[in-house]
Amino acid sequence: MSYLPTPQTTPTRYRERARYDRATVHGILDEALICHVGYLNAGRPVVLPTTHARRGETLYLHGSTGSGPMLAASSDGLPVCVTVTLVDGLVLARAALRHSLQYRSVVVLGTARLVQDRREKLRALDALLDHIASGRSADSRPPNSRELAATAVLAVDLVEVSAKVRVGGPVDDQDDIALPHWAGVVPLTLAAAAPEPADDLNPAVPLPPYLEPYRRP
């Protein structure tokens, strides 16, 4: 496997680095709860959010059958761009145009195929569930044949992949340092509140260990 750079679309900024190493890419894909999938619909770009999960060097995407992209992917494969972005903080500089975000993003370019093998599909659906809450696939009622037929899973190989990571604080020109504007970073995280049981949950069912507390990997 080789991770290739995506087409250069934005110039590299200070403290913003393009990365192609596997560990960085995997870490971002595994932590992000959702992705945004871009594809062509009647010649126009469409971007939709969905959930994803990585198994080795394959990225699986959750979809529904009967929808445009799924039908396209079932024949020749569907050209897609899958992008995930984690926002880690606000970067406030003295100068307006030096403001930035701390973020980690991955862009995957490829051709999505519809997963048709039953075993691969079941494993992918387990992975999609475990991606949301690790261990959940073993602690839920497995799909039956009717449900399986009504659900589509797409697969994209991790071949043309890049990550971009922006860390650190603001970078102001020397002339701006003494200006009376606060500068620094506001760290941001996706925080989980206490789980709320369903109205119809039997009170004897305990909260599973993977939800106390809930954390992204």
Add this chain to the structure above:
Amino acid sequence: MSYLPTPQTTPTRYRERARYDRATVHGILDEALICHVGYLNAGRPVVLPTTHARRGETLYLHGSTGSGPMLAASSDGLPVCVTVTLVDGLVLARAALRHSLQYRSVVVLGTARLVQDRREKLRALDALLDHIASGRSADSRPPNSRELAATAVLAVDLVEVSAKVRVGGPVDDQDDIALPHWAGVVPLTLAAAAPEPADDLNPAVPLPPYLEPYRRP
């Protein structure tokens, strides 16, 4: 202005509703810190994250000059799809395929134009800054001509827009209710930690009111 439905790409699910009302769309766009922009690059879909800000019925996108999409938008306009997604919670059902996320998303289809009028560009850059931290544009050093020339802003009119909102808890089949799996919702929010001053910040500069505490609108 009329908000038109986007092409139907996924079937409507239970407790998931497509919405086209202005207040819902504006609220989601204003709260989301980033968007994902899809466009065509050499005939292939590309999706990149960037910051955005709404002014009335126009959505502004931050970019850099010299990059592919910006050049395209400067001539004839660039067909884009701008999607923002807020994740509000995990929805854990007893059945594997009834799991879901609570989310709010907006999809904007349109043609992006490069903002070339100097006054509109300055107003848009203020809006992009105030979108990140309300009041910040008045509390930072304004762009100079050199910086302005090195920064690109795209504008997309909010015409073909839709929102999708998924609220509520899990919806299991009656036969699954008695299964021994926990069911409910794990609420998620973007949480801000205490602001961290830059290393070179004069300690006499106080934390501005709009950062204590930092909250999305």
